Structures are given as C-alpha cells and as structure tokens.
Amino acid sequence: xxxxxxxxxxxxxxxxxxxxxxxxxxxxxxxxxxxxxxxxxxxxxxxxxxxxxxxxxxxxxxxxxxxxxxxxxxxxxxxxxxxxxxxxxxxxxxxxxxxxxxxxxxxxxxxxxxxxxxxxxxxxxxxxxxxxxxxxxxxxxxxxxxxxxxxxxxxxxxxxxxxxxxxxxxx
Amino acid sequence: xxxxxxxxxxxxxxxxxxxxxxxxxxxxxxxxxxxxxxxxxxxxxxxxxxxxxxxxxxxxxxxxxxxxxxxxxxxxxxxxxxxxxxxxxxxxxxxxxxxxxxxxxxxx
Numbered sequence: 001x002x003x004x005x006x007x008x009x010x011x012x013x014x015x016x017x018x019x020x021x022x023x024x025x026x027x028x029x030x031x032x033x034x035x036x037x038x039x040x041x042x043x044x045x046x047x048x049x050x051x052x053x054x055x056x057x058x059x060x061x062x063x064x065x066x067x068x069x070x071x072x073x074x075x076x077x078x079x080x081x082x083x084x085x086x087x088x089x090x091x092x093x094x095x096x097x098x099x100x101x102x103x104x105x106x107x108x109x110x111x112x113x114x115x116x117x118x119x120x121x122x123x124x125x126x127x128x129x130x131x132x133x134x135x136x137x138x139x140x141x142x143x144x145x146x147x148x149x150x151x152x153x154x155x156x157x158x159x160x161x162x163x164x165x166x167x168x169x170x171x
Numbered sequence: 172x173x174x175x176x177x178x179x180x181x182x183x184x185x186x187x188x189x190x191x192x193x194x195x196x197x198x199x200x201x202x203x204x205x206x207x208x209x210x211x212x213x214x215x216x217x218x219x220x221x222x223x224x225x226x227x228x229x230x231x232x233x234x235x236x237x238x239x240x241x242x243x244x245x246x247x248x249x250x251x252x253x254x255x256x257x258x259x260x261x262x263x264x265x266x267x268x269x270x271x272x273x274x275x276x277x278x279x
Binding site for chain 1: 179194215243
C-alpha cells in the first residue's frame with residue numbers, strides 16, 4: 001500500500017508510522033512524500049526517525065553501527081533515516097537520556113536553520129523580481145516560497161521549544 | 172585533559188563495558204544486565220557517545236575486519252581509564268559523604 005503525506009515534524013511523522021504499524025502496516029520505503037507499507041502482524045515493529053549528523057561521511061558507518069546494535073535501517077531520505085526493531089525484542093528508543101535528546105534536537109534545529117536562511121534569500125530575490133516584473137508566475141512562486149519559509153521558521157522555533165523543555169527537566 | 176565532570180551515566184557505563192573489547196550490541200546488553208534493566212541505552216545515544224569518546228581518545232577501535240564485515244569492537248584507552256578512575260574517586264567521595272545523612276538520622 002502506498003500513501004502520500006507531507007510531514008514537517010519528525011515526531012508526528014513517527015507517531016503516524018507507529019499507528020500504521022499497530023494497524024498491521026509495516027513501513028518499508030519513502031520517496032518524495034510517498035510512504036510504502038507492507039502487511040504485517042499488528043505492532044510487529046517499533047519505528048524511529050533520526051537525522052544524521054553528516055550525510056556524506058557517516059552514512060555507512062551509521063547504518064553498520066545500527067545493524068551491529070540489532071536495529072534495521074529501513075529507508076533513508078537525504079540525511080533522514082527510518083529505523084525499526086521487532087517489538088518482541090524489547091523496547092526501542094533511539095535516544096534514552098536528556099543529554100543525547102538535546103543533541104538530537106540541536107542537530108535538527110541547525111538543519112532547519114540552514115535551509116531557512118537559504119530559502120529566505122531565495123524568497124527575497126523572488127519577491128523583488130515579482131515586484132519588478134509583476135509576472136503572475138513569479139508572484140505565485142514567491143507566495144509558495146514564503147509558505148515554506150514560514151514552515152521552516154515554525155520548525156526552528158519548535159526545536160528550540162523542545163530543547164528548552166528538556167533543559168528544564170535537567171534541573 | 173578535558174573531562175566532563177561528573178560523567179553522564181551513559182558515558183560511565185560505556186567506558187565500563189569496553190574494559191575488554193566489546194561491540195555495540197554487546198555494550199547495550201551488558202549495561203542492561205548489570206543495571207538490572209534500569210539503564211537501557213538507545214542505539215542513537217550509544218552511537219553519539221562512542222563517536223564523542225573516539226574523538227576524545229577515551230576509547231579506540233579494537234578490531235575491524237573489512238573483508239568479512241565483522242562487528243566493530245571498541246576498547247578503553249589509558250586516557251579513558253584515567254577519566255573513569257577520576258569519576259570513581261568522585262563517586263566514592265559522594266558515597267562517603269552520604270553516610271553523614273545516615274549517621275545524623277541514627278542520632279535523632
């Protein structure tokens with residue numbers, strides 16, 4: 001079964017994939033918003049989504065390490081990875097202490113921040129061109145990029161919120 | 172020598188688990204066992220901690236057989252042993268001072 005979804009938040013995306021798993025649909029692949037599922041026993045797998053530190057260098061190292069630790073890397077999209085473990089093998093959570101949870105959200109915050117800056121520059125260029133030419137196509141493109149900029153901004157804020165909440169838990 | 176004091180629980184138990192060569196899965200298993208399931212290390216937490224300790228040279232890669240894709244094993248270094256010993260010293264002090272509370276409670 002294939003489903004098209006657009007997620008901007010990995011936690012809600014993960015919740016949805018888990019919900020599918022509990023209904024007997026095991027996530028198998030991801031490509032451009034299309035999620036592929038295969039029938040399975042309900043709740044057979046536990047899924048986690050993670051963001052790699054550096055997608056050029058540690059991709060292979062990361063996958064091998066996870067497999068050595070008994071975790072299957074199901075799919076990968078750019079720096080995002082989808083991991084799973086059989087539920088019968090016990091609990092599965094990628095990050096189990098506050099320190100590493102904070103590191104994970106900081107990595108995500110940085111990831112979104114870099115794209116936010118790039119998209120903002122593109123937005124500005126498009127915006128100026130749209131004013132100058134008054135072309136309908138450029139105006140639509142500017143609005144679309146503006147929306148993406150807003151979503152990215154929202155994501156950066158959300159990461160900040162989560163980091164702050166974790167830091168409070170610490171003390 | 173740069174150290175984080177006190178060590179996080181994850182760092183402490185990983186250092187302990189690589190006193191002899193051990194791989195990712197073995198480290199998670201051993202920590203679960205010796206803490207009777209209180210500390211179950213997530214593989215993401217372990218991966219981050221191992222990379223951090225490799226770059227600090229607290230641990231080293233012990234074996235890596237590229238041809239047969241054997242599991243990577245890690246081993247504590249002398250620097251890692253120093254960091255661990257320092258932490259144990261701190262923990263002993265904490266435990267000793269904790270007795271003051273018991274002694275006080277016995278008096279009253």
